[in-house]
Amino acid sequence: MEAKEDYPEILTIPVKEIGSEPVAHWRVMKPVIKYDLCRKCWVCVHFCPEGVISESEEGPVIDYRFCKGCGVCANECPAKAIEMVREV
Amino acid sequence: MGRLDLLSGNRAVAYGAKLSRVQVVSAYPITPQTPIVEYLADFIARGELDAEYIHPEGEHSAIAAAVAAAVAGARAFTATCSQGLGYGFEVIAQAPAYRAPLVMAVANRTLGWYWSVAADYSDSMTTRDLGWIQLYVESCQECLDGVIQLYKIIEDERVLLPGMICLDGFHLSHSSEPVDIPDQREVDDYLPPRKLYRHTTDPTESEGYVFPVIPTRLHTTYRRLFEGVMQRAKEVIREATREFSERFGRGAYGLLEEYRTDGAEALLVTMGSMSTAARRAVDRLRNRGVRVGLLRVRFFRPFPSEELTKIVEKGGIRAVGIVDRAVSHGTSMGPLGTEVASVLYAMKDRPNIVNFIAGMGGDDVSVSDFEGMVSKLMNTLNKDGVRETVFIEHRVPLAKPSVTFKDVTYCPGSQLCSGCGAALAVRHVLRILGKNSVIVFPPNCVSAAVAMHFPSNWVGVPCVLANYAAAAAYARGLQRAYKYRGKKVYVTVIAGDGCTADIGLQSLSSAAECGEPIIWINYDNEAYMNTGIQRSGTTPAKAWTTTTPVGPRWRGKKELPKDMVSVMIAHKVPYIATASPAFLRDFEVKLRKAMEVVEKGEGLAYIHVQTPCPTGWRFHESKTVEVARLAVLTGMWPLIEVDHGVFRLTVKLPKLRPVAEYIRLQGRFRHLSDEDVAEIQELTNKNWKKLLDLDGKPLW
């Protein structure tokens, strides 16, 4: 019996809307922001290899779904306002 | 007596080469072959193998150097697969004419069209008609034995041909089994030293040489003569494998292997690692009274037609199922199927023939898949003259990603390592370039990570996967098409250092010289990282990599890195710059200048950004930016630009920090003595002085 063709003959990858899967399970250490120490210099926002830290009124916000826990942010923060906390 | 050890197929091949006392090794990294030549480098570095090791810039050269070493009288070895085999194809085609024995290991991997790093025979099958001896192995033991057998066969004066040992990528190359490693003395008794022949190219002692050009009218004649050699080789294979089995106490080796064929009415014909699952299926079915047997073809070239005919003619076999891990598109058959069918069609009462196409791209072929195939085969027994092809498919749903982003050039979630410097650089490149761009990706860490997101991608602009040596050419073609069609699109190549400085240099050089307005980002992690940390042209002197290991005989890379900025200066392209992910503002200014240059159509813009790699450089993943910054502050990675010929230091330092601060952070330099560091310090100081002298000056 012929299998029903449920695959497109030419596979295209979309560009208007892109997507990915969370990588939170990679993490061993989790960066935690100490907002009282943060000077809002945004160094962490620029240097995060994954681009998962964004600016907000209160200070940087980490999208933990996509944070791999490398710790570059904590290493770079001039105010020592990011602490790496063991997660697993 | 030998000793038993747990070896992967790749390691077993390396042991086979070592025990064969190979004298020249020339190879280029490619998954899943790379560990073979890493192990060989390690044997040499430790002083366990006395051989020359050549690090060429790509497979075209890697295979050529190995062929030439064989031509010059050495026992030579090379290894490759897939795209590498494709890139070396011209050399592979020419090799047999030299009549110089050479072994090439092929850790089989799909040859893209669609890419996969896992096994099928779409790579080695492209070479089946070229006159190489081709051996396909089933187990790790056979990987080791096969290399030794092959040298014995191909160095026999009745043969003198190149030989290919094909092991299924991952299924064999990366899975481990207990392997009996014979004693060196035993192997020496079986395999005498490589001889010089009358035609060995050696001005000091041989009588002549082979120059593979002959008059047109002799080509057909020489093809016939050559075919005679291939047919004659069968007898040599029978002898050499029989002797091997006797000496080393192995089971029957030969051109093909029979398994439970007695009384069989159906026969499976397989090659390679899937034969093990086929064997299990045969056992199970035999227990249930199904009369099925197995033939495993070991040597596909020369093809064992005589053995096959004899077994089928023995009587009783009414259906043959040939399982192919390759397709010959346009024939609806696989190459093994075609071969077996052509033998069976010569018989008076030919059995039914079903050609199964299975395991493409490395898809697993399970015991129950084989049971299904046998049941299809059995169903043909009440019919005559059956000849059909069945694809064994395992369907997976194409799922939408669970998190989506609209109108962005980048989204997080790539499979790049945690703390990857290239990830940081590339996300900024994508941000600055914007939506009106196309990225040309030769194979590297970043593009491999792109492919892992199928059917989605974390890059929000179209990407074109370029063959490794031709990235600049892909970019040129795209750019010219957009130009012709009146479109303004930034065509940007995101290439690693291996592409830029080694395999892709020729294509880049041509595009640069021809003034093609494309942006070339060389993200330099100073080694081939995607294939697992092999030396590249830009790897720093003394650095450890897996192909420049540290041992009693070797202490990391011996040579200085290739100076790519000077290479680009020699091409007088309108914009050249170095950059660092620790100096993002400087990087952004430079990329914007590059965009301006290509927008005006002035020519190629080259940005060389150093991207520290925690995995390959052996430092903690949180230190990526710190390492990048220290590279600049110590003067080991000076930030410069050459804007329309004018040289400028863009980050001028009043004083350099000691290079030790940078070097001592990294495990790849762990073996360096204080003297080594002092030597690097001196070179860095000298270079910095030179740059200060050049600052502000026109270079052309």
Ligand SMILES: Cc1ncc(C[n+]2csc(CCOP(=O)(O)OP(=O)(O)O)c2C)c(N)n1
């Ligand atoms: C012709 C060819 N040879 C070899 C390969 C295997 N290969 C894929 S990625 C890679 C290394 C890439 O190194 P580099 O360009 O420096 O980028 P990196 O992975 O370090 O980022 C190699 C050797 C290939 N895909 N094609």
Ligand code: SF4
């Ligand atoms: S190996 Fe290095 S360059 Fe490749 S993804 Fe990992 S950190 Fe990045």
